[in-house]
Amino acid sequence: xxxxxxLAERFQAHRGHLRAVAYxxxxxxxxxxxxxxxAWLRLSRSDVSEVENLGGWLTTVVGRICLDLLRSRGARRExxxxxxxxxxxxxxxxxxxxxxxxxxxxxxxxxxxxVVLETLGPAERLxxxxxxxxxxxxxxxxxxxxxxxxxxxxxxxxxxxxxQDAEPAADPDPGRRREVLEAFxxxxxxxxxxxxxxxxxxxxxxxxxxxxxxxxxxxxxxLRGAKSVAEGAFMFRGTSRYxxxxxxxxxxGLVTAxxxxxxxxxxxxxxxxxxxxxxxxxxxxxxxxLDLAGTGL
Numbered sequence: 001x002x003x004x005x006x007l008a009e010r011f012q013a014h015r016g017h018l019r020a021v022a023y024x025x026x027x028x029x030x031x032x033x034x035x036x037x038x039a040w041l042r043l044s045r046s047d048v049s050e051v052e053n054l055g056g057w058l059t060t061v062v063g064r065i066c067l068d069l070l071r072s073r074g075a076r077r078e079x080x081x082x083x084x085x086x087x088x089x090x091x092x093x094x095x096x097x098x099x100x101x102x103x104x105x106x107x108x109x110x111x112x113x114x115v116v117l118e119t120l121g122p123a124e125r126l127x128x129x130x131x132x133x134x135x136x137x138x139x140x141x142x143x144x145x146x147x148x149x150x151x152x153x154x155x156x157x158x159x160x161x162x163x164q165d166a167e168p169a170a171d172p173d174p175g176r177r178r179e180v181l182e183a184f185x186x187x188x189x190x191x192x193x194x195x196x197x198x199x200x201x202x203x204x205x206x207x208x209x210x211x212x213x214x215x216x217x218x219x220x221x222x223l224r225g226a227k228s229v230a231e232g233a234f235m236f237r238g239t240s241r242y243x244x245x246x247x248x249x250x251x252x253g254l255v256t257a258x259x260x261x262x263x264x265x266x267x268x269x270x271x272x273x274x275x276x277x278x279x280x281x282x283x284x285x286x287x288x289x290l291d292l293a294g295t296g297l
Contacts, residue, residue: 025066027087070122084220086209087114111267128159177270188240200226201274211283
């Protein structure tokens, strides 16, 4: 076996892990794939004969690529990210999870966490993702962000506090989460406004990302409070019969697809038997890029 083929096989063994790192860093599946491909190009041009831990080396390379992308993204963006933005979801069927997709979202990267990660600065996000989610030592992260290990530790600590403060606590029982979402779906299909309100936490927040071009009823929006969210769901009850239960980033969610064409993906956070957060992606351009194979659509 020639050296290039052997190197490609070694890289392929780490691809799922690297894609998971990049997805958590960027919140975009397409950008994550681009970052992984760039890591391969850098590896193919490097002498790694003395590298003892190729996986660790590649992880920091992907981290550096993502950090540059985040900084560049911030420099290009004329306006700050809106409160309605929802990162790319990973959608899988309820009864089957592909191992690569399982690695992509894991147990700790529900859509609620991805939303919070979008509020972090690039260096904070890198320090938190690499250390807290992938156990990379601070000494290895510090050269990537250009700080000392102590300063990098502070970045991760600050990010951790923001994540803990912003991410709502969730019910750990997947069966209970499913029961609550099924009750929400039944109330929506039945046009039962009172039942909708009953399944929503009084302080529930709905974040709907319809894309930059959407207007009118389909426009991006943030709704707060059980009554407002129930009224929003009530307006779209006609399409609820096309909703199908799926996993969204490993947690129970919905895909709505009239005639097999997805018009929205919804994730929820459930606590104490009620829905506390709803995240909806209905941007047609981004929905078109999602891999929904195997979901029955």
